[in-house]
Amino acid sequence: MQGGREGTGVELGVKMASTTNLDRTEHAPTTPGRLAAVRKQMFIDFCTALEAHGIPYVILAGHRDYPERIASDVDFMVCERDFARLPAILNTPECVSGAQIVQVLEHEISARYFVLARQEGERIAYLHPDSAANYRLDARLWLRSESVLATRRRSPAGFWIPSAAVEFEYYLFKRVEKECVEERHLEQLRALFDEDASGCRESLQRMFPAELVQEVSCAIARMDVAWFRTRRESLAGCLSRNLPRESMPGRMSSRLQESRRIFRRVINPSGFIVAILGPDGSGKTTVIEHLEKEFASAFRGVRRFHLRPHFGRTAGGTTVRDPHAQEPRGRLASCLKIGMFAADYWSSWLRHVMPSKIRSTLIVFDRYYHDLLVDQRRYRLPARFTLARWLSPLIPQPDLWLVLDAPAENLVARKGEISLDAARSLTAAYAALAHRLPNAVIIDSGTSVDQTLQAAVRAVRERLGIRAQSTLRRLL
The missing domain is CATH 3.40.50.300 (P-loop containing nucleotide triphosphate hydrolases)
Known part of the structure; x- marks a missing residue:
């Protein structure tokens, strides 16, 4: 479903920054709590900058504790046109106050991983925005950014997230593709399934053969880590076979772009x-x-x-x-x-x-x-x-x-x-x-x-x- 009225970057920044206090003194110790507060503000600045530049986005998964606790990469999706604009936007000093980009990684033809660093004394606070446009795996198109962005909605903290069904599909796909499903992953999947059971079931039907859909949903419901562990290779194989292929010209273009990406990684190692x-x-x-x-x-x-x-x-x-x-x-x-x-x-x-x-x-x-x-x-x-x-x-x-x-x-x-x-x-x-x-x-x-x-x-x-x-x- 379509999200609510789009707010401005200023509104978002005020809403999320109201609980953040980054006052400091010249000789304040750099504690883990201090770094967490800085990282929180970096995330707020990042979301505010995207909205200020008119970029619709969604934080794809793992955002339940954002912005108070950001324990891993910030996976987000934008449309292809805005994907090309991201390097210039993230590189501006006002994008994330006090931070600079220290790493850029092209890990897919339509995915770029940025590392923003802000030094606090002898320590560094990091934010890891991992951007994606259309999501591909082995030259197969899995998620189109247009369809994902069409479902976006405001989270309680004020940033944009996808519908429960889309987030469920994305998160389950990533865990199965990585062949790593743990209890904490199943907790998130079960919460999303409970929020929109029919939508998540439709996602399962797109991902797996009919005979597996019920088994997967039951394993998620009972938090059965062992079931996923014993079937991790077969589930990953099902995903690979079940994803719709792009057209032949599209696949050829993807392979060519992938070759260029690998060449750039070799001559400019990260x-x-x-x-x-x-x-x-x-x-x-x-x-x-x-x-x-x-x-x-x-x-x-x-x-x-x-x-x-x-x-x-x-x-x-x-x-x-x-x-x-x-x-x-x-x-x-x-x-x-x-x-x-x-x-x-x-x-x-x-x-x-x-x-x-x-x-x-x-x-x-x-x-x-x-x-x-x-x-x-x-x-x-x-x-x-x-x-x-x-x-x-x-x-x-x-x-x-x-x-x-x-x-x-x-x-x-x-x-x-x-x-x-x-x-x-x-x-x-x-x-x-x-x-x-x-x-x-x-x-x-x-x-x-x-x-x-x-x-x-x-x-x-x-x-x-x-x-x-x-x-x-x-x-x-």
Whole structure:
């Protein structure tokens, strides 16, 4: 059925923002509650911006606790004409106050996933709008945006949602297609079925053969997770066979667009590679663990390497104690070591690192090849050994270097394994290296931990924002 009178963005914003208080002080701690409040306001701003630009939309599913609690992606649908307008609209500073796009993912030919990030101290509040126009699966058209938008209605919180039957069909399809139906999913499906039993039954008849319709509806009614688990593959197969195919020209066009989308994903991978450099005691482990935690929500996965990729092995690297105590290797052994490093980087880059980057993975290096240029004694290279420097331009480069800089006195106090003079020499050498490297940012780790983490998060967020701008320009 058609929803009620369409309100303006201002009306929507006032209605939903009335319970949100984002007043803050300069030194307020960044608590989980604070992040939840920021995310709530981001969602309100997002919905208000869509209405202000005259874009009819629906939040497809999972919105029962919105905007108070937004635990996952915000799946929404617009018409195809408005789908093309979304990158420009979401990219405006006034769309979601204080936030910027840090990730854009084309995961289907008519679906784009955006990640909006707003930094709060050393933490980040995220909103993940996942947009769709017409929904396709394996070149089969499943839902048309026009028919979905025609059923839209206001939720009690003021944003737009589809009819119960449409939401039921969408949500059940997604769970069966992912072959993952849990109790919390069945709770939502049963509530939707109770709201519009006849409409949901019609949806089941479109999705499954007649002999399965009653079984599925009964399994939902009795919250039978085991029934769905034992039949997950057969149900997914039924969906694939039951969906209506597009016309031959439509399927050919879809396949061509899909090939182009995959090509764009390969040549412009959505993963990100960051290398953390700095002497022992500068706080690399703390920074790395924090960056992995804060940016995991912007990627499909996180992967860490120590110094080098170790030919793709998950475990690699050992803790080095008293790194300057051992005698340097001979020149032949050092040449073989450098050669092994170069082979490892290139082999692993082609077989492991770049494929992970294409799959939208955050890849973090704890140290990197270029450590060999700064601290030759640590890696037992002989004095005035220049092979490592000659080969450094040929080593694959990360997207961002973070070089941690702390006073030499702090390094000695934290580790105590090197002399003050050696610590001063290393600090100066890392700073000089940072000025030579492209895309390098020096992070002052001699301040408080919170300030160090805040600076590191800002550096990564800003670099992701710059890259996202480039992606958005290609889409406009």
